[in-house]
Amino acid sequence: MRRTQLAEEYCSIARAGAQLVDAWTLMILRELFLSNRSFEGIRQQTGMAPASLAARLGGLEEAGILERRSPKDKPRKAQYLLTEKGLELWPAIIAIKQWGDKWFGPWADDQPPVVLEHKGRDHPLVVQVTCACCGEPVSANESLAQVSPVFAERRNEQQKAAKAARREETGK
Secondary structure (H helix, E strand, O other), rough: OHHHHHHHHHOHHHHHHHHHHHHHHHHHHHHHHHHOOEEHHHHHHHHHOOOHHHHHHHHHOOOOEEEEOOOOOOOOHHHHEHHHHHHHOHHHHHHHHHHHHHHHHOHHHHHOOOEEEEOOOEOOOOOOOOOOOOOOOOHHOOOOOOOOHHOOOOOOHHHHHHHHHHHHOOOO
């Protein structure tokens, strides 16, 4: 399957992945969450080639994750702002950050590159997944996935198609 087909898949993760594309997109989101909103500022902090950055910003804008705002008198001074859809990526970005903090150090001074503080609380912010119904923290081991009937059927069809393609390739 091609990456371009992911956006059409009957799967939340595939469709979200198709929007976020790659690590460069995550770097752009990092910069936007760090309040770096200009093209040149994002380019300088990510080291991306201008054409590549422009393409990814355009894709994020088309997906409704960010919006480009330009002053009428200075159209080349555009600012990129996260939309509501983009802001809702914050927990996912922070979960990736925390995972990276844990598994990809060691960091200078035993401190990760960015430390979050719980605004107005005077303590570090550590984000965790909690159940909205009972308020308890939840890990992967405490979660049970219930696949919808439609998704289950599509998964079965995909498995059958993959087996048929394998048989055709091997001649068996």
